[in-house]
Amino acid sequence: MTDEEILSEFRASAALLEGHFVLSSGRHSAQYLQCARVLMNAERAGQLARALVQKIPREIRNQIEVVVSPAMGGLIIGHEMGRCLGVDALFLERPEGTFHLRRGFRLDPGQKVLMVEDVVTTGLSSREAIEAVKAEGGQVIAEASLVDRSNGSADLGVPFFPLIEIAVPSYAEDDIPPELAAIPVTKPGSRKG
Template identity: 70%
Template sequence: MNFDDVLGEFRASGALLEGHFKLSSGRHSGHYLQCARVLMNPARAARIAEAVVAAIPADVRAAIDVVVSPAMGGIIIGHEIGRVLGKDALFLERPEGVFHLRRGFALEAGAKVLMVEDVVTTGLSSREAIAAVGREGGEVIAECAIIDRSAGTVDLGVPFYPLVAFDFPTYAEDEVPAALAAIAVTKPGSRKA
C-alpha cells in the first residue's frame, strides 16, 4: 500500500475527519485520523496490517517474540499485526494513568517486543508504552504504526517503521490559528486531559 491507497482507505471508511481536534498529545489539529473506523472492517484491517508488516525489515521481523500495543488505539492493529506475524498480541492499559500489563498478560524476561501503534504524533504515548515494556521485563526492538503524523521528526529511541506519513499540521495550545480556534474543539483521543 502506498500513501494514496492508505488515504483512500481512510476516506472510504469516513476515518479522515476535519474540524478542530485536541489530540491525545495535547496538540491541536484541523484533521483527525479515526483509526477505529478504518479498522472496523476486518478485511480492511487485515490489508493494512499486512502492509505495515511488509514495511518492517525481514531481520527485525525474524527477531520479534511478541507484539505489544497501548490501549485503546493500538489494540486492533496490534492484534492484526500479531496475526500476520504469527505472534501473540498483548496490550498495555493505563487505568491509573501509567501503562502496565493487566488481564493476566506477562512478558518473558528479555522478550523481544514489537510495539504497535495506530497513529504517532509526538511519540509521548509510544515512549510511555516502551518504558512500560521495560518495567515488565521485555525489550522493545522496534515500533511500527499505520500513520506517522510527526513529519518524520519523532524519536522513540528504537527504530520506527510507519506505513505512511501524513503531514497535517499540529499546534500547541498557544499557537492555534484564529480560523481553527473559531471551531469548537473535539477531543477524540484516549488520553484524559
Template identity: 55%
Template sequence: MTNDDVLDEFRAAGALREGHFVLSSGLHSPIFLQKNLVFMRPQRCERLCKALAEKIIATVGQPDVAVSPAVGGIIPGYETARWLNVASIYVEREGGSFKFRRGFHLEPGQKVVMVEDIVTTGLSSRECIAAIQEAGGEVIAAACIVDRSGGKVDVGVPLVSLCSLEVPAYPADALPPELAAIPIEDPGSRRLRG
C-alpha cells in the same frame, strides 16, 4: 502499500476528517484520522496490518511478540500480530502509567514490536516502550499505521510506519486564527477515564 493507499483506506471509511480537533496528545489539529472507522471493517484492517507486518519484518526482522497500548493500539496490534504469527498482548493505564495486567507478561529478552495505531508526539509509544523494557522485553521497533509527525517523532527505537504524514498540530495557546475560529471537537481517547 504507499501513503496514498493508506489514506485511500481512511477516505473510503470516512475517517479522514477536517475541522478543529483536540488530539489525545492535547494538541489541536485541522485534520483528524478517525481510525475506529477504519478498524471496524475487518477486511480494511487486515489490508493495513498485513502491510505493516510485512514492513516490520523487512525493516527489523521477526519479533517474538507484539505489545500495544490500550485502547487505541489493541485492534491494530492484534491484527498485525496475526500476520507476524506472534502473540498480541497489551498494556493498560493503571495509576497513570502503563502496566501489564490480565495475566499478560513478557519473558526476559523477548524481542518485542510495539504496535500503535497513530503516532503524533510519541508519548503513548514511549510510555508503552518503557513498560515493555521494565518488564524485561527487548523492543526492536515501534510500529504504527500512521505517523502524523512526518518522521520527526523520536520514540527511542526505530519507528516503522505504514504511512508518514506531516499534519500540523498546535498547542492550545498557539492556534492559527483560522483554526481558532472553528468549534473544537475532542475525539481523542487519552482523557477517557473508566
C-alpha cells in the same frame, strides 16, 4: 499498498475527519485520523496490517516474539499485526494514568517486542509504552504504526516503521491559528486530559 491506496482506505471509511481536534498529545489540529473507523472492517484491518508488516525489515521481523500495543488506539492494529507475524498480541492499559500489563498478560525477561500504535504524533504515548514494556521485562526492538503524523520528528529510541506519513500541522495550546480557534473543539482521543 501505495500511499494513495492507504489514504483511499481512510477516506472510504470516513476515518479522516475535519474540524478542530485536541489530539491525545494535547496538541490541536484541523484534521483527525480516527483509525478505529478504518480498522472496524476486519478485512481492511488485515490488509493494512499485512502492508505494515512488509515495511519492517526481515531481520527485525524474524526477531519479534510478541506484539504489544497501548490501548485503546493500538489494540486492533496490534492484534492484526500479531496475526500476520504469527505471534501473540498483548496490550497495555493505563486506568490510573501509567501504562502496564493487566488481564494476566506478562512478558518473559528479555522477550523481543514489536510496539504497535495506530498514530504517532509526538511519540509521547509510544515512549511511555516502551518504558512500560521495559518495566515488565521485555525489550522493544522496533515500533510500527499505521500513521506517522510527526513529520519525521518523533524520536522513539527504537527503529520506527510507519505504513504512511501524513503531514498534518498540529499546534500547541498557545499557538492555535485564529481560524482554528474559531471552531468548536472536539477531543476524540483516548487519553484523559
